Amino acid sequence: MSLKQTLNHSAWICWKDLLEFSRSRLRLVMLVLMPLFMMMMVGFIFPSGSSISDTPIAMANQDAGVANVSLGNVFVSQLEAVNNQTHMMVIHNATGFDEIKNMIQTGQTSGGIIIAPNFTANLLAGKQGDITILTDQSNPQISAMIQSVLSGVIGQMGTQTGAFNLNQTYHISLEKTVAILKPYNVAFKGIVPGTPNYFEFVAPGIMAMVVMMSLMTGLPHAISYEKDMGTLDGMLVAPTSRWSIIFGKVMAQTTRGLIQGIIILIMAMLLFSVVVQGSIFLVFFLILLTVFSFVGLGILITSFSEREETATMVMMTLMFPMMFLSGVFFPIQQMPWYMQDLSNLLPLTYASNALRKVMVLGADVGAISSEIIILAVFGIVLLAIAVPLFKRAMNR
Amino acid sequence: MSDIAIKTMNLTKMFGDFTAVDHVSFEVKKGEIFGLLGPNGAGKSTAIRMLSTLSRPTDGSATVAGFDVFKEDNKVREHIGLVSEKMIMYDELTARENLKLFGKLYDIPSDDLAKRIDKLLTFVRMEKWADHRIETFSTGMKQRINVIRALVNQPEILFLDEPTLGLDPQSTAEIRELIRRINIENNTTMILTTHLMGEADLLCGRIGIMDHGKIAALDTPVNLKKSVAGTDSAIFEFEIPNLDARILSSIKSLSSVRSVVQEDPTRIKVSSNGNDAFDLLIDDLRKNGARIQTARNLEPSLEDVFLRITGHEVKDSASNKPEQKRRGPFAMNNKRVR
Numbered sequence: 189m190s191l192k193q194t195l196n197h198s199a200w201i202c203w204k205d206l207l208e209f210s211r212s213r214l215r216l217v218m219l220v221l222m223p224l225f226m227m228m229m230v231g232f233i234f235p236s237g238s239s240i241s242d243t244p245i246a247m248a249n250q251d252a253g254v255a256n257v258s259l260g261n262v263f264v265s266q267l268e269a270v271n272n273q274t275h276m277m278v279i280h281n282a283t284g285f286d287e288i289k290n291m292i293q294t295g296q297t298s299g300g301i302i303i304a305p306n307f308t309a310n311l312l313a314g315k316q317g318d319i320t321i322l323t324d325q326s327n328p329q330i331s332a333m334i335q336s337v338l339s340g341v342i343g344q345m346g347t348q349t350g351a352f353n354l355n356q357t358y359h360i361s362l363e364k365t366v367a368i369l370k371p372y373n374v375a376f377k378g379i380v381p382g383t384p385n386y387f388e389f390v391a392p393g394i395m396a397m398v399v400m401m402s403l404m405t406g407l408p409h410a411i412s413y414e415k416d417m418g419t420l421d422g423m424l425v426a427p428t429s430r431w432s433i434i435f436g437k438v439m440a441q442t443t444r445g446l447i448q449g450i451i452i453l454i455m456a457m458l459l460f461s462v463v464v465q466g467s468i469f470l471v472f473f474l475i476l477l478t479v480f481s482f483v484g485l486g487i488l489i490t491s492f493s494e495r496e497e498t499a500t501m502v503m504m505t506l507m508f509p510m511m512f513l514s515g516v517f518f519p520i521q522q523m524p525w526y527m528q529d530l531s532n533l534l535p536l537t538y539a540s541n542a543l544r545k546v547m548v549l550g551a552d553v554g555a556i557s558s559e560i561i562i563l564a565v566f567g568i569v570l571l572a573i574a575v576p577l578f579k580r581a582m583n584r
Numbered sequence: 585m586s587d588i589a590i591k592t593m594n595l596t597k598m599f600g601d602f603t604a605v606d607h608v609s610f611e612v613k614k615g616e617i618f619g620l621l622g623p624n625g626a627g628k629s630t631a632i633r634m635l636s637t638l639s640r641p642t643d644g645s646a647t648v649a650g651f652d653v654f655k656e657d658n659k660v661r662e663h664i665g666l667v668s669e670k671m672i673m674y675d676e677l678t679a680r681e682n683l684k685l686f687g688k689l690y691d692i693p694s695d696d697l698a699k700r701i702d703k704l705l706t707f708v709r710m711e712k713w714a715d716h717r718i719e720t721f722s723t724g725m726k727q728r729i730n731v732i733r734a735l736v737n738q739p740e741i742l743f744l745d746e747p748t749l750g751l752d753p754q755s756t757a758e759i760r761e762l763i764r765r766i767n768i769e770n771n772t773t774m775i776l777t778t779h780l781m782g783e784a785d786l787l788c789g790r791i792g793i794m795d796h797g798k799i800a801a802l803d804t805p806v807n808l809k810k811s812v813a814g815t816d817s818a819i820f821e822f823e824i825p826n827l828d829a830r831i832l833s834s835i836k837s838l839s840s841v842r843s844v845v846q847e848d849p850t851r852i853k854v855s856s857n858g859n860d861a862f863d864l865l866i867d868d869l870r871k872n873g874a875r876i877q878t879a880r881n882l883e884p885s886l887e888d889v890f891l892r893i894t895g896h897e898v899k900d901s902a903s904n905k906p907e908q909k910r911r912g913p914f915a916m917n918n919k920r921v922r
Contacts, residue, residue: 193691200688204674204681211676211717418670422733425636426689427661 194429201423201436205410206443223398223452227460230390230517240333241275246282246291246300251307259308259317266345276337292324299323299334380465380550387460392543393516395452399445399478400536404507406441407486408499416496430579434487442479449475465550471543478539481563484570491574491581510536535566589614589741589773590635594644597630604630606797607644612775617767619788620777621886627797628777629669632745635775636666649740665734665742669749671726672733675719679710679729682718683736690737704732708762724755731762742766744776748783763787781886795894809884812892818861819882820854824874827852831872840864
């Protein structure tokens with residue numbers, strides 16, 4: 189059996205599989221809808237930034253003031269002025285801790301601000317004025333955001349007030365006062381232009397995942413199904429190499445995965461304004477490499493499974509942990525160390541990492557060489573195990 | 585070249601401890617339709633799978649078209665076609681696309697293949713349906729396409745595993761006719777498995793009767809039947825409305841009569857020897873005043889052959905095992921009621 193013949197047969201088997209696939213309209217629609225749903229789902233349900241908007245916040249100004257002066261009121265009006273520009277909060281008035289606690293419990297607000305009764309007195313006496321921020325502990329993500337946003341805003345307001353006071357009291361120029369109060373100026377800058385959004389984080393991962401899924405579900409399905417139906421015998425009884433069958437099936441599933449990958453890429457760019465920073469060819473190369481690293485696993489499961497049902501079950505069992513452990517949806521760094529170790533064993537981790545580096549950070553081949561090597565090794569090792577087993581399974 | 589298309593020697597297949605095919609040896613001549621007859625589970629399909637290179641023999645050997653099924657499997661594959669129990673076709677593809685795919689797996693150049701496909705479609709009068717999807721066909725139409733699919737590489741040897749299973753009587757007749765036409769027009773050697781005695785009798789030049797993985801008997805249908813009946817004996821059935829003990833004992837006393845079986849109050853089956861057996865029987869019956877309503881010469885059927893050779897009737901080999909208890913909803917209800 190010459191190589192040319194083997195490839196020729198593979199091409200025809202691939203042609204058959206794709207033709208069969210294209211004959212079902214529903215399958216074609218799903219080909220587009222599946223990645224779209226996936227993108228929308230993960231893009232929208234996960235918090236997509238570190239800002240809050242129109243979040244209900246209760247404000248209890250308990251400041252008693254001194255004589256006619258209430259610095260508490262000044263603070264509130266300053267905060268309202270800031271809020272009028274940013275619209276990050278909707279401020280509700282409250283009397284104190286108990287009312288705010290009740291409001292958080294009933295879900296009317298997501299947090300609260302309490303200005304201490306001796307706020308003005310302390311400030312006038314040269315002490316710090318106390319402001320307490322209450323958070324909703326049942327929603328850690330929102331609380332963390334309120335905490336960081338409010339402390340940032342209030343800190344900024346404090347610096348401004350301090351600068352003004354210094355300027356008035358000691359006649360120091362405003363520029364100098366800022367340097368005295370905040371000697372360190374911190375600036376944030378990404379290594380590529382633009383602000384990142386969550387879609388940019390998930391899009392590469394979803395691409396890797398969909399390619400993996402179409403291969404892992406498609407390959408055992410394609411082979412076990414034909415075994416169940418008896419049509420595999422038709423190919424086995426022809427003077428065709430066993431390789432042709434595997435390779436043809438892999439080609440068909442790769443094409444399917446690649447088409448889905450491209451659909452995701454286009455949707456991410458058009459609908460979710462994701463910008464691909466790196467080389468688009470490198471992206472395609474990585475998708476193909478991902479396919480290669482999973483082929484062995486797909487064949488392995490196919491050889492073990494007598495029936496299509498078994499193959500599908502084994503697939504699902506393996507796929508779900510992989511989806512969640514590989515940093516497709518959540519950064520691996522957020523996981524406990526043992527889970528991080530586990531996720532380092534999965535090829536999908538490297539595939540989505542490499543894709544992310546190229547798409548979001550504009551990395552070149554050199555920067556992702558370790559991922560490329562690891563994916564290639566995964567593919568070779570799994571194929572080396574799978575192919576002999578598959579050949580044996582075919583000759584039962 | 586010899587005139588032997590298939591030769592097996594002690595061909596054996598074991599699945600674990602179970603011997604599906606047990607040291608089977610036979611030869612199939614070129615151009616012959618050879619039948620493997622036996623109940624489900626007798627090992628016919630397993631034998632076919634080994635001969636068509638789909639399954640490896642555990643022991644023994646076989647050559648098909650002059651090539652060893654194990655060592656030269658790809659050579660064998662070039663010369664054979666397979667119509668298996670399950671149809672080898674893709675429902676969502678058209679008839680032509682199916683034929684094209686399988687043709688391409690045999691490296692047939694596109695021009696030749698297109699012509700060949702047209703010819704095959706015309707051969708089974710399906711040319712109008714060439715570009716319709718298989719899923720829109722009736723079972724009979726599907727099987728016609730399935731049979732010509734196996735012919736796309738112009739095989740010298742065609743394996744037919746239960747080719748009429750699940751077909752209605754009309755389609756069954758059509759497919760049998762098709763098998764005969766292929767055999768006559770292309771001189772294709774065929775191995776056909778069936779559990780239908782009539783089908784084997786009708787189509788096959790020689791029949792191997794398989795039971796429990798072994799070939800219990802192998803000969804032409806005529807000879808197999810003769811072997812049961814004996815060379816010059818025949819079985820007659822008489823229907824006599826006024827049958828009585830006197831008539832019966834008189835017949836039994838005839839020297840030519842070997843046995844008499846009374847099937848019901850008015851019917852008897854008589855097995856007798858000699859060329860004049862029928863005349864002697866009639867004379868004796870008339871002498872005793874028997875009114876003969878019908879008289880029939882019963883030729884032994886292959887069923888009789890099978891019964892005689894294997895000692896049991898044609899039924900699934902598997903069903904000889906102790907019957908499993910049914911675990912239906914009723915069984916459970918009974919338990920609960922009790």
